[in-house]
Amino acid sequence: MPADPVMIAIRAWNLAATDETVAALRTQWGLDLPLWERYLVWLKGFVSGDWGRSFRTGEPVLTEFLRRLPVSLALGLSGLTLAILLAIPFGFFAALKPKGVIDRASRFLSIFVQTMPGFWLALILLWFFGVYFKILRPFSGSYSAYILPIIIISLHSLGVLTRVYRRDLLHTREQAYFTTALAKGLSIRQACWHHGHRSALYAMLSAVRSEAGWVIGSTATMEILFNLPGISQFLVQSISARDHMVLIAYVMVVALWMMVLNAIILTILSRLDPRAA
Structure with missing residues (x-):
């Protein structure tokens, strides 16, 4: 710009x-000042909490971000957590009966959410639940306004994580030790859980790191579409005003989000498999 x-x-x-x-x-x-000196001064200010002042609002950028951060975190973390929690049972039962109903449904969901734009799906569900059935009140300002955005954010990750969990579990079923477990009297369900769940969970959590970037983009879409006062909505409003301080701070916040989430996942993975530490 x-x-x-x-x-x-x-x-x-x-x-x-x-x-x-x-x-x-x-x-x-x-x-x-020279460019390199400018960068060092800015970096020192950013680390110390001086993120500059917004041209548009006149308020410190850090204050504006802290005011809106809970909304963005609630959407992003809730959507990603919901996807992880649902992917485990869906992936497990899909692996128990390949080409069964759950397996076909998870495959359809994975393909559907990756081919359909998130904003289009959000508009359809908004009309379906908010206008036609009037089950939810998306723009009410209450907690119910967050239900639909969180569900939409989780859908893409749910489809991907379910297929990753299922794929690793099916790989476990092909191993010799799985056959031995069945010979000892375990059912397929018991053998899958006792001998395949840990490695499938490891593979699924590894895929979560790549899904973190998608969560950022889908959270931004939901904040704008549902008029939720998060950081991404503030960013879009600042782009039209060429508010440079806000744009630079947003890039750093996204980088910090990716670093922190990656560190958390790596810590969990090291507990699941100490060899990865």
């Missing part, structure tokens, strides 16, 4: 675009 932050701020704050004003703002924000 070719735009000068100083000129954007001057227009947003209705200041006189004099040489003195431009020079004062450039000095105040360190824009008169």
Whole structure:
């Protein structure tokens, strides 16, 4: 976006675009420094909590983000957690009876959610549950307004994680030790759970790391579509205003989200398989 932050701020704050004003703002924000020095100053401020000030609202960016962070975290984490919790039973029963009803349903879900745009699916479900049946009140401002967005966020990850869990469980059924477990009197269900669940869970959680990026994008879509005051909605509003401070902070927040989630998953994986530590 070719735009000068100083000129954007001057227009947003209705200041006189004099040489003195431009020079004062450039000095105040360190824009008169070399690029490498500017980056170090910005990085030091970011680490210490000085994320700059929004041109559009006039408030500190950190304050704006902290105000909206609970909404984005509630949507993203709830959707991802719901997908993980549902993927285990769906994947388990799909592996018990390949080409059965649950297996076919999980395959259809995986293909459907990856080929259909998230906003289109959200609009259909919004009309279905909010207008036609009037079961949910999406724009009421209450907790019920979060139910549908969380479900939609979880659907894509649910389809992918279910297939990953099922695939690894089927691989376990082909091993010699699984045949030995059946010969000892265990049922297929018992053998799958005792001898295949741990490795299938490991594979599924490994796939969660790649799903974290999708969760960010789908959370942004749901915040805009359902008018939820999260960080992503604030970002979209800031893009049109060329609010550079907000854009830079958002990139860093996304990077931190990916790093923290990756660290948590790696910790869990090391507990499941100490050899991966």
